[in-house]
Amino acid sequence: MKKRLLLITLVCALVAACATPTAAPTSAPATSAPVPATSVPKPTDAPKPTDVPKPKDMVFWTQFDEKNLDPKIDSFVGNEYLRATMPQFNKAFAGKWNWVNVQRDFSKMNAELITAVQAKGDVPDLFQISLDINTFVSNGAAQDLTAWASAQPWYKDLDSGAIKACTATDGKLYCIPLSVRPQVVYVWKDHFPNGYPKTPAEFIVQAAALKAKGVSALTYFGSTDGDGNGITRGMTTIMASFGGKYDDGNGRMLLNTPENTAAIEFMREIVAKGYVTESSFVGKFQEEVAFKDGKAGSFLQGLNGYLFLNTLTAPSGKKYAKGNSNDLPDAVAAGDAYLAAFPAPAGKTPGCNLAASGLIVPVGAKNLEGAREYINWIMTPDQNPQFVLGAVGGFPALKASLSNPSFQTPYFQQGAKVVAASACRPWFGTLTKPAVAQPIVMTALYKLIKEDPKADIAAALKKAQDQYNAEVK
């Protein structure tokens, strides 16, 4: 009886231990999608001649989820793209590769990949990158693709800006660019009927007239949200238009320059005079609302903005309310909106931040062959445009893809003119740790422009650059 009781107690304790809630381990990341189980063939099973070989999984981390059918979600267009494209790939490589998509949260996926690589956990075969490449390189997370990529037939057709965005400070290529997303200014024609101002002085004059009508001239991502994410958006376009940048060309941060100071003084003036929406500094993408409602005259955003800026109301009251990625291009085609470059002082070229969306092959990827075949499959004039239009927006990295009819619309034609008239480059330049630089720079700029407009610009910029340079010495 005693023995039976002891045995029951032991079993209960084992079951209780297995049911104990456990915290997530700090190293190996969990995959959100189950990987299909592969059955191990029994030794007695002899493969029949008619058996179709089971394809090997090619695991791809993206920000999209092909199983999410919610039409209201920001990533709806990308989700649809995956639903259409994954079967195409699997059919093209039937019996060889099986595309397994693992959706990751956009704001955390970079850190999750780097964690997986550093902890030697479950690393995908391909990773969709949307931000700076240097962070992956400095953390040893991306494979050097220079030799392989330059031997591929599509390499010569790549846009030079796209190659640059995927090239790290050591001169090597660590990602395959699929699209480039320059920053542009979206403008409501009713508020700027004579074209967007070309110089800061013109901007101030026109902004004053708009303010008298109760309209803000500009809205942009000016908050410190996302740990300084604003620096990858409009903020750099503004600074670069005055000739400003953040590095000295040799990997060290240099903020305290006359050009940066001039840009900050301009921003201080227009913010103080109320020409910029208050929501520009609130965060959570609230700055978009003012442009979508027609209450802001212009909006600094990436060329992929059409993916998210939907349900628009022009200043005239006309609605573009399909609720999808056609709304903004429709508004441009109808002439209610247009694209423009940011004003630049005389003698300066309008600047713009250039972000590339592409593919990384992470260190530790198991299916290198599958990853390379996927890259070759998508880097064709058929597939590249689909990815760009369907998933990430911007211009395709392959020049041949530009002849696709989808890029001949007024929206993209105007975008091409803006880019041709601007000096677009990645914001991080030669900085080796952009993820560290981002919050430092954006916080400094935010405080100088909005929080304490009387603070000494030179002292604050010097303090910020010294902080970064001390971090990376």
Next chain:
Amino acid sequence: MKGWVDFVLKLHDMKKQKWFRNSLPFWLILPTVITLLVVQVYPTLYTVWLSMQDREPAGWIFVGFNNFERLFNLGQFGESVGLTIVFLVGHVLLTMVGGFFTAFLLSQKIHFSGLFITLLFIPWVLSQIIVGFMFRLLVAPEYGVFSGILLDPALFPPNGLSVLVAPPPRPWFGDFPFPTSAALGLLILASTWRALPFATLLILAAIQMVPLEVIESSRIDGANGWQIIRHIMVPLILPALVVVIFNIILNGINGVGLVLSLTDGGPGTATQIISYLLYSIGWSRIQFGRAAALALIMAVVNWILIMGTLRVTRVEERDI
């Protein structure tokens, strides 16, 4: 011979039974021990190791206490500590006062007290993220519930109060971030709202343990309500109050969901309390070594608070 064999077998059985009896507690707790080793001990040891590493493209390199040194030299660290202190003082004060007042009311014989307690618990079951978004919707410019009132220059001269954007006022004591910014004040309110049910329930339980005879005797002796609360009730429930304070501080130090959804550390760095700084260093800047160092510092603070709580509860048990 058979007898000898029987004797040896019987001896072997007896030894086996004795060994099994003596080692049984070990086997019973072994699953729990393994679980604790995997989810607590190993991560702790790994964090200690990580706090002394820095990452280069080729791999990890040992840097000793360099991460700790760099952390202390980081200007933002000092600011975060200051903001955390201000946040905790405000959060604890408001929660304790609100919790005591609510618990006192509920301890009186009022109708539907059960319903009130049930309703009171709604904030506690909401996640930090949801609470953060709710409070943000109250004050968001242009469409917030209270934005019309807050942005009225007549009520908040000269230009109204944009809670999520208003810069912090000039500090009174050097660089110490006091008075708080409006955003930090909102964060304190939101976290107090969420923690109130927990504090109320614990204080209510403590109040209900106070002997009625003591209260009645003091009334007979002429003590008024405030005197009863101050000189009778509070001293009797003081150990419970201390436990509540420690728990509130622990939750306040470690929670980051509320900050992320309400202000995302902004405006500027006005709400970058220490838990947010840890998240930022680890997940945004991807400096895992530095983040591990900060996590260890926070663990030490948490440990001190937990030891304090245990000490107070042990004193309370001894007194009983």
